Amino acid sequence: MNIVLDTNVFVSGVFFPGPPSRILKAWRDKTIQIVLSREILKECRRVGAELAAQYPPIDIQPIIELIVHKALIIAATPLPEQVCKDADDDKFIACALTAKCHIIVSGDKHLLKVSGFQGIQVLKPREFVDRYLVG
Numbered sequence: 001m002n003i004v005l006d007t008n009v010f011v012s013g014v015f016f017p018g019p020p021s022r023i024l025k026a027w028r029d030k031t032i033q034i035v036l037s038r039e040i041l042k043e044c045r046r047v048g049a050e051l052a053a054q055y056p057p058i059d060i061q062p063i064i065e066l067i068v069h070k071a072l073i074i075a076a077t078p079l080p081e082q083v084c085k086d087a088d089d090d091k092f093i094a095c096a097l098t099a100k101c102h103i104i105v106s107g108d109k110h111l112l113k114v115s116g117f118q119g120i121q122v123l124k125p126r127e128f129v130d131r132y133l134v135g
Contacts, residue, residue: 006106019125050058
């Protein structure tokens with residue numbers, strides 16, 4: 001199963017226990033495949049570096065390198081018009097559409113509001129874990 005991860009879910013999974021870390025574990029175990037666009041990867045690097053500065057014992061670089069080598073990184077086709085209230089969130093929709101992913105995992109209120117757009121479900125991390133990673 002291919003999924004698109006919101007940056008905050010990815011970073012939360014690296015830094016904190018809980019559903020986001022279970023999603024990353026499922027990816028490392030090859031239960032799911034994470035799909036990212038170059039724009040999402042760039043944002044993950046930036047946000048991860050900011051959090052790593054706040055939590056010095058955590059080194060995000062190994063997980064970024066793992067993402068670069070093991071995730072499916074695509075060149076997303078830009079959307080013809082804005083979909084989310086926050087235009088910065090459109091990169092996740094564009095990635096899902098380009099990669100033909102039907103699930104974005106996010107807690108972002110703007111993305112959650114557009115769930116269903118062109119067949120893409122936006123699920124909160126807990127909802128994704130409960131629905132797809134049970135067992």
